[in-house]
Amino acid sequence: xxxxxxxxxxxxxxxxxxxxxxxxxxxxxxxxxxxxxxxxxxxxxxxxxxxxxxxxxxxxxxxxxxxxxxxxxxxxxxxxxxxxxxxx
Amino acid sequence: xxxxxxxxxxxxxxxxxxxxxxxxxxxxxxxxxxxxxxxxxxxxxxxxxxxxxxxxxxxxxxxxxxxxxxxxxxxxxxxxxxxxxxxxxxxxxxxxxxxxxxxxxxxxxxxxxxxxxxxxxxxxxxxxxxxxxxxxxxxxxxxxxxxxxxxxxxxxxxxxxxxxxxxxxxxxxxxxxxxxxxxxxxxxxxxxxxxxxxxxxxxxx
Numbered sequence: 001x002x003x004x005x006x007x008x009x010x011x012x013x014x015x016x017x018x019x020x021x022x023x024x025x026x027x028x029x030x031x032x033x034x035x036x037x038x039x040x041x042x043x044x045x046x047x048x049x050x051x052x053x054x055x056x057x058x059x060x061x062x063x064x065x066x067x068x069x070x071x072x073x074x075x076x077x078x079x080x081x082x083x084x085x086x087x088x
Numbered sequence: 089x090x091x092x093x094x095x096x097x098x099x100x101x102x103x104x105x106x107x108x109x110x111x112x113x114x115x116x117x118x119x120x121x122x123x124x125x126x127x128x129x130x131x132x133x134x135x136x137x138x139x140x141x142x143x144x145x146x147x148x149x150x151x152x153x154x155x156x157x158x159x160x161x162x163x164x165x166x167x168x169x170x171x172x173x174x175x176x177x178x179x180x181x182x183x184x185x186x187x188x189x190x191x192x193x194x195x196x197x198x199x200x201x202x203x204x205x206x207x208x209x210x211x212x213x214x215x216x217x218x219x220x221x222x223x224x225x226x227x228x229x230x231x232x233x234x235x236x237x238x239x240x241x242x243x244x245x246x247x248x249x250x251x252x253x254x255x256x257x258x259x260x261x262x263x264x265x266x267x268x269x270x271x272x273x274x275x276x277x278x279x280x281x282x283x284x285x286x287x288x289x290x291x292x293x
Contacts (some may be wrong), residue, residue: 027090038122040098046111047096050164051175052122052142060090060171 005082010075013039013068021065026078029063032056035072042067091171098164101128105157110167113152118173120144123161127204130165131155140206141198144175146233170211174233199226205257206229214245215254215273225253232259236286239293250276264290 007022013035033039033051043063051057053072060086068074095110119130121139130137133151144164154165166173197213200206205227215226234240242252254273258264264271264282271280271292282290 042286043094047094048098049096049166050098050120050122050162056176056178057173059166059173061094062090062092 005080006077007078008032010034010073012073013070015069015071017042017067017069019065019067019075020078022078022083024080025062025064026062027062027080028058028067028078030056030058030077030079031066031068032075033070034075035070037070037072039070039074041073042069089170093169093174095167098162099156101156101158101160103159105155107155108165109151109153111152111277112169113150113232114167115148115150115170116168116172117147117149117151117154117245118144118164118166118168118175119147119154119156120164120166120175121161122163123158126158126161128156128158128161130163131157138204138206140200143206145207146172146174166183171267172233194244197228200228202227202255205229207259208240208242213240213242215242215249216245224251225255227255227257229257229259230262230264230274230284230290232262234284235284236281236284240282240284241279242273242282244275244277247276249273249278256280258290262288262290267293 005024009020012014031041033053036053039051041051041057043061043066049057097108099106111113117132119137119139121143121152123141125141127138127140132147132154137145137147139145156163192265196207197208207229208231217270242256255270257270273280281293283293284290
């Protein structure tokens with residue numbers, strides 16, 4: 001199994017955007033909408049993605065931060081795959 | 089290789105087709121129909137891709153634009169220069185299983201029609217909803233981008249598959265046990281399990 005460096009964050013939105021910044025450069029983002037409302041995810045200009053209630057988006061993108069907006073609970077997990085070493 | 093940039097748009101149709109240009113050629117597209125009842129048609133590289141209500145498809149196509157048409161409906165279009173993406177329907181009570189496998193999908197999908205099937209979004213699929221108004225058959229299709237070697241279990245949870253067959257087709261470019269024909273659950277409370285080989289074939293196990 002590959003080693004992974006994972007950054008996780010969760011919270012409750014109240015109509016104002018929240019920017020989440022990992023302390024490393026992730027390769028994959030998983031953003032889950034735990035609310036009953038539609039949330040909007042963005043990785044920068046011209047990259048808005050609607051996440052319907054109860055759904056999630058998994059995206060392979062090299063970004064250190066993303067912004068999520070809307071009303072309700074969200075979960076974010078950002079990860080990078082680290083190298084592995086086998087010793088014979 | 090992961091995406092260094094993505095472009096995405098949230099749009100809404102009101103009868104007029106909508107063209108979205110990514111500003112450069114993309115290797116793949118996520119076409120996501122957010123509407124609860126309308127089927128939308130996305131034209132990518134000259135090919136029409138129908139996406140049923142509340143479902144999505146990933147299309148590999150090197151092109152720089154997508155045109156979406158339909159009566160009404162909200163949609164996402166995500167342009168990928170490379171790398172991968174998916175939209176997951178979260179199960180209530182999602183949990184991590186053993187062996188590092190995360191179980192993310194108990195799916196109770198809405199039936200589609202023979203011309204617009206709904207792809208499964210989870211791994212454990214319980215069919216418990218009645219067929220559409222003009223059909224006694226519930227039509228579905230296997231996912232376009234499945235997890236390899238993971239069993240996708242489809243169960244007649246309503247116990248009426250004898251009268252209302254559950255018709256499961258392979259996705260575009262895929263086969264089931266080497267053929268393009270659908271697999272059908274026709275016995276009450278019957279079930280079928282499918283495993284994808286990572287290339288193009290589903291085995292019924």
